[in-house]
Amino acid sequence: MRMSDIIDKKKYDTELSFEEIQYVIHGYVNGTIPDYQVSAWLMTVYFNGMSEEEAFYLTKAMIESGDQLDLSAISKAKVDKHSTGGVGDKVSLIIAPIIACFDLAMAKMSGRGLGLTGGTIDKLESIPNINVEQPVDTFIDTVKSVGFALIGQTGNLVPADKKLYALRDVTGTVDSIPLIASSIVSKKIAAGNDIILLDVKFGQGAFMKDAESAKELAASMIGIGGRFNKKFAALITDMNQPLGSMVGNAFEVYESIEILKGRGDSHLRQICVDTVAYLLRLSEQFAELDEAIEQINKVIDDGSAYNKFAEYVQAFGGNLDVFEDENWVFSCTSKLEIKALCDGYIHQIDAETIGRAAMIAGAGREKKEDSIDHHAGIQFIKQYGDEVQEGDVVGYLYTNKSIASELIADLQQAVHIKPSAPADHKHIYSYME
Known part of the structure; x- marks a missing residue:
C-alpha cells in the first residue's frame, strides 16, 4: 500500500x-x-x-491509535455532554453536579481553551489549589463517590486527533464536517461513556455559522456514534451572543456557582436546566421533559447540586472559601467601562467580538503555549432585551494588561441597540436523535 x-x-x-x-x-x-x-x-x-462509511472508518482508526478508558467500575449509566465550543460556555460546570443528583454518573475529560473558545479545565484552575490533572484511578473513584468528575485529558487517548488537528490548523482544513465529526466522536468513544448529548452551536461565536451546517455536523456525529452502539443525540443551539453575563475563567466559575446556589442569570439557568432535561430523557430517567425540569429545579433550589460541586472541588484539593469572596473574581488592576452608544433596546451582544476581546485582555490563548490570566474577563450588567440610554454602562472589561482604546470601541460596537424591543431569544433551535 x-x-x-x-x-x-x-x-x-x-x-x-x-x-x-x-x-x-x-x-x-x-x-x-x-x-x-x-x-x-x-x-x-x-x-x-467523506461517505458515512469512510467517516466511521476514520473515527475507528483514530480511536485505535491510542488507549480507551475503561469505566466499567462505575455501575451507573455514564453520560456526557459535549459542546462544539462557544463564548462564555460554562454549561458543563453547572450541569455535571446536577446530573450527579440523579441515578447517573458523569465522567468527563475536558480540554483547555484556544482562541475564542474557553476551556473547562482553565476555568476550574482559577479555583485556588484545585488539581484537575488526576490519575485515572482517582478520577473513577471520584465519579463513584461524588457522582461526577471533570479532569484534564489524560493518558494516550486518541493521539491521532492531536496530530491531525495541529496539521489541519495550519493547512486550512479545520472546517470539514467529516474531519470535525471524527475528531469529536473518536474522543467521546475513547472516553468510555454510554450516552452522549452533543451541543452543536451555530452563529457568530461558534465554528458553524448557520443552523443548517450545525444540523449537518450533528447528523454526521449521531450516525457515527450509532455505529459504535452508543446513544448519541444533539441539541442545535444559538451562539450569536455569549452564554450568561460573564466571560473569563474565574468569572465563569463564579457565575456557575451563582446558578448552583439558585441565583444568577435566569436565562443561563434555563439553558442548563433544559440541557439536563434532554440528557435525563435520553438516558430514560424521565419520559417527559416537563417532569425532568421540575425535578432539576428542585435539586438546584434545595442546594443539592451546589453541595455536589463543593464535594468535587474538595476532593481535588480546591479552596471553597473563595466562593464567598467576590474579591477572588474582581481582582484585576483595570476595570474599563463598556457604554451604550445610543438609546434603545439591546438586540445582540456579538459573541465573536466579546470572545476576541476577552482573549486579548488575557483570558484566552492565541497559541497553545500562551499563558492565561484567570482573572481577566468581561462582565455584562445589561443583557439581551434590556432598555438602555446613550452613555449607560452595559458592562466592564477587567484586565491586568494595558488595553488600547480601540478594543473598548470594538466592545461598544458589539452591543447592537435598536429602537424597539426584540422578540424573546430562542437558545435551543432543535433536538436530534
Missing part, C-alpha cells in the same frame, strides 16, 4: 477502505508518513468530503 495511491484515489472522489484509512492514520502517528502527504490527503477530504 502506498500513500500516493491513497491520495490519488481520494483526489478522484473514490471511497477509501478501512485498511487504507487505517494505513494513513497509523502511519502518520508512528511517523512513517510525512506531514506533506497527510496534508495533501486532508485537502482531498476537505474538497470531496
Whole structure:
C-alpha cells in the first residue's frame, strides 16, 4: 500500500477502505508518513468530503491509535455532554453536579481553551489549589463517590486527533464536517461513556455559522456514534451572543456557582436546566421533559447540586472559601467601562467580538503555549432585551494588561441597540436523535 495511491484515489472522489484509512492514520502517528502527504490527503477530504462509511472508518482508526478508558467500575449509566465550543460556555460546570443528583454518573475529560473558545479545565484552575490533572484511578473513584468528575485529558487517548488537528490548523482544513465529526466522536468513544448529548452551536461565536451546517455536523456525529452502539443525540443551539453575563475563567466559575446556589442569570439557568432535561430523557430517567425540569429545579433550589460541586472541588484539593469572596473574581488592576452608544433596546451582544476581546485582555490563548490570566474577563450588567440610554454602562472589561482604546470601541460596537424591543431569544433551535 502506498500513500500516493491513497491520495490519488481520494483526489478522484473514490471511497477509501478501512485498511487504507487505517494505513494513513497509523502511519502518520508512528511517523512513517510525512506531514506533506497527510496534508495533501486532508485537502482531498476537505474538497470531496467523506461517505458515512469512510467517516466511521476514520473515527475507528483514530480511536485505535491510542488507549480507551475503561469505566466499567462505575455501575451507573455514564453520560456526557459535549459542546462544539462557544463564548462564555460554562454549561458543563453547572450541569455535571446536577446530573450527579440523579441515578447517573458523569465522567468527563475536558480540554483547555484556544482562541475564542474557553476551556473547562482553565476555568476550574482559577479555583485556588484545585488539581484537575488526576490519575485515572482517582478520577473513577471520584465519579463513584461524588457522582461526577471533570479532569484534564489524560493518558494516550486518541493521539491521532492531536496530530491531525495541529496539521489541519495550519493547512486550512479545520472546517470539514467529516474531519470535525471524527475528531469529536473518536474522543467521546475513547472516553468510555454510554450516552452522549452533543451541543452543536451555530452563529457568530461558534465554528458553524448557520443552523443548517450545525444540523449537518450533528447528523454526521449521531450516525457515527450509532455505529459504535452508543446513544448519541444533539441539541442545535444559538451562539450569536455569549452564554450568561460573564466571560473569563474565574468569572465563569463564579457565575456557575451563582446558578448552583439558585441565583444568577435566569436565562443561563434555563439553558442548563433544559440541557439536563434532554440528557435525563435520553438516558430514560424521565419520559417527559416537563417532569425532568421540575425535578432539576428542585435539586438546584434545595442546594443539592451546589453541595455536589463543593464535594468535587474538595476532593481535588480546591479552596471553597473563595466562593464567598467576590474579591477572588474582581481582582484585576483595570476595570474599563463598556457604554451604550445610543438609546434603545439591546438586540445582540456579538459573541465573536466579546470572545476576541476577552482573549486579548488575557483570558484566552492565541497559541497553545500562551499563558492565561484567570482573572481577566468581561462582565455584562445589561443583557439581551434590556432598555438602555446613550452613555449607560452595559458592562466592564477587567484586565491586568494595558488595553488600547480601540478594543473598548470594538466592545461598544458589539452591543447592537435598536429602537424597539426584540422578540424573546430562542437558545435551543432543535433536538436530534
